[in-house]
Amino acid sequence: MKSNFFIQNEMNMQARALAFLAVLAMSSYSSPAQAPPPAAGAAAPREQIEGFKEHLIAGSKWYQHDPDRPQPPIVTPGAAFSQAAPPPSDAELLFDGKDLSKWQTMSGQPAPWKVQDGYVEVTGRNDIRTKGTWADFQLHVEFLEPNPPGNLHGQSRGNSGIMINNMYEVQVLDSYNDKTYADGQAGGIYGQMPPLVNASRPPGEWQTYDIIWESPRWNAQKELVQKACITVLHNGVVIQHRTELIGSTDGIGGGVAWRGVSKYTPHEPPVFVALQTHNANPVRFRNIWIRDLHVAERQ
Numbered sequence: 001m002k003s004n005f006f007i008q009n010e011m012n013m014q015a016r017a018l019a020f021l022a023v024l025a026m027s028s029y030s031s032p033a034q035a036p037p038p039a040a041g042a043a044a045p046r047e048q049i050e051g052f053k054e055h056l057i058a059g060s061k062w063y064q065h066d067p068d069r070p071q072p073p074i075v076t077p078g079a080a081f082s083q084a085a086p087p088p089s090d091a092e093l094l095f096d097g098k099d100l101s102k103w104q105t106m107s108g109q110p111a112p113w114k115v116q117d118g119y120v121e122v123t124g125r126n127d128i129r130t131k132g133t134w135a136d137f138q139l140h141v142e143f144l145e146p147n148p149p150g151n152l153h154g155q156s157r158g159n160s161g162i163m164i165n166n167m168y169e170v171q172v173l174d175s176y177n178d179k180t181y182a183d184g185q186a187g188g189i190y191g192q193m194p195p196l197v198n199a200s201r202p203p204g205e206w207q208t209y210d211i212i213w214e215s216p217r218w219n220a221q222k223e224l225v226q227k228a229c230i231t232v233l234h235n236g237v238v239i240q241h242r243t244e245l246i247g248s249t250d251g252i253g254g255g256v257a258w259r260g261v262s263k264y265t266p267h268e269p270p271v272f273v274a275l276q277t278h279n280a281n282p283v284r285f286r287n288i289w290i291r292d293l294h295v296a297e298r299q
C-alpha cells in the first residue's frame, strides 16, 4: 500500500504534467511566429530535421549542419519591396528574362538552362556563372520555388544557390513551412551561418535576394587580411548583417568537401556569380542585376 506521501507526490506529478500540456497547447496555438497554413495540396510540414554533428564551426558553439541549431524565427515579409525593381542606371543587367548571353557553364560553354516567359529555370546538371567578375557588389536576384513542392523536404526541396566564385554559397531553398539544419535553410551561408530570420514566401511566389558582397583580400604573402563579408536581404528583410565568412562553403567548388571544415583558399578579389543546379531542382530566376561598388578605388 502506498503511503500518503507517495499518493500526494503522484497527484502533484499528474497535475504538473497536465499543466505542462495545457501550456504547450496554448503556446503552440497562440505563437505569433506561426506561418499561415500551407496552401491546399502542399505537403504537410515535417518536424524531423536532418543534420550532422561532426565539426564545430570556427567561432561558434554549433556544429556545421547542426540539426539542433535553433530554427530562425519566421517573419512574414511585407509588400513586394524590390521585386520586379528595374536596375539602377549604373547596374549591369545580367538577366532580363530573354537570354543568357551574360552567362556560361563553369567550363565556358553556352549556358544551357531553359529560358521562357521572362524567367530561366534550372535545367540539367550544369551550374551557370556570369562571364563578368566584380570584387565588391550589390546583387539583385529573384527566384521562385517549385509549386507544389511534392513530397520533398529539407535539402531536397527546391535547392539551388547563389554561389559567389563557386566558393561561397547563399542557400536558395524552399524553407516555407519546412525545416532543415538552420545553416542550410534559405538565406543561410551554407554550413556557416543561418539567416537571422526565416522570411520565406510560399513556393510558387517570386522572392528576392538583395546581396551586398565584399570579397576577401590577401596580402602579397598570401596572408588573409580581410575575410569575405556579406549582407543579405530576403524579401526586403535583413537576414545576414555583415556576416564574415569563415572560408569556402563545403560541398561546392571551393576546395572544401561536403561536411568538410571550411577554410580560405587565396583568390583574386574579382569574383563571378554562379547559380546552382542541385539535382536539377526546377528553381526559376528572373531580373538579375549587379552594381559594382568600386570599394577599392575609393580607398
Ligand code: MG
Pocket (backbone or CB within 6 Å): 159, 160, 161, 169, 171, 172, 276, 278
Ligand atoms: Mg544549394
